Amino acid sequence: MMKKKKHKVAKYCCIAVGVLILGILIAEGISSLSRGKVDTSEGLKIIKQAKKADVTAIENKIEKLEEKDKADNKEKDKEDEDTDRNYKAIFANAVIMGDSISEAFTEYDILNASSVIAKIGVELDELDDQVAKVEKLNPQVIFLSYGMNDIIATNGNTDEFVKQYDALLKELQKKLPDTKLFVNSIFPVQDQEIERQPVYEKLADYNEVLRELCDKRQIAYIDNTDLASDSDYEEDGVHFKAEFYPYWLNRMAEVAAL
Structure with a gap:
């Protein structure tokens, strides 16, 4: 009888320990799952x-x-x-007068030689030959593009610049009264050229007085200040690549209704 009782107690103890262990494992599992x-x-x-x-x-x-x-x-x-577009045909009765930037029209074979009167480095007080040539051609339209060299020549003196440009306009109107005149703004130059020639910092001032002169003379002013992007410039920061010139021609043709 005593042996059976002891055996029974031992059995219950084992069960209790098992339940305790199972409880601990369950608790740890729940905790682990919670943390997870x-x-x-x-x-x-x-x-x-x-x-x-x-x-x-x-x-x-x-x-x-x-x-x-x-x-x-x-x-x-x-x-x-x-x-x-056939620019040679569109500008057949027009002449672009200017400096080296304009001269590129013929160098790149975009326009006929008869539509371009330009010279590298030319200034407003050196245009007698150009005026004589355009007078013989007697075109219906003239596009003027000067000023880049004149900013340096006048050393920032916009009054002298306007005086010289005005004299050119008067002469052309006198010799070619039936010809329509259009004036291009001076193209911006890139930073490296301004560093080389600080006077170009006044370029915007030159364009402003040129616009005022055109208003006074009732001549169309073509604003090209936003026409060229950085990729259009040659390495010197002044002249343009061939791909740029059709854009400029489109702007002039649009204003002049060519």
């Missing part, structure tokens, strides 16, 4: 943020690429349009 749940939540949050950031970055890149494609297509369409 917190960690997983934080991890998912970080992953979602990272994915969101990645998506935003990708969307921004796609948007930029789409904008670039649109710009490239627009530029290509414009280039195709320019290629189709």
